[in-house]
Amino acid sequence: MRGFGELEAAVMRQLWTADGPVTVRHVHTALSEERDLAYTTVLTVMDKLHRKGWLRRRLQGRAHLYQPMATREQYGAGLMREALTDSGDRGQALLHFVGQMTLEEAAALRAALSIYERKIAGS
Known part of the structure; x- marks a missing residue:
């Protein structure tokens, strides 16, 4: 992409x-x-x-x-996935990405991770 x-x-x-x-x-x-x-x-x-x-x-x-065929959010997620894949060190890329977030964006990320973790855990 x-x-x-x-x-x-x-x-x-x-x-x-x-x-x-x-x-x-x-x-x-x-x-x-x-x-x-x-x-x-x-x-x-x-x-x-x-x-x-x-x-x-x-x-x-x-x-x-x-x-x-895809929402704007799905498109954005694909771009982020591509950037993460191309970054070399994914952990460092994520650290830099999170370091640029506002408090509201960090809260949204935290909520999204919580939803995702519950989903994959089957609850």
Whole structure:
């Protein structure tokens, strides 16, 4: 897994915040408020994200409806897993990562670990 490019990330943000499946036209309209983009550019990016397995699409009439295959949180978790795997010394990488956390983030991590430990212990 590698991180998204700038335009891929912008497209995915639109899809992650949508209330359901959306068309290329919907994403193009939303992104065009921020930057000048050709419709075909957005179409190409969304097609590539579909081929990479990040988007699901189905034909409705003459247009495809797209939706993400993973949540933003699942994507972030995958990036963190990749960074941890590539770090060399996982223990040191985790120590540095935790050392950059706010108290709220540390509490969320503690809660997540507690939930995970109960899950794998079968309780």
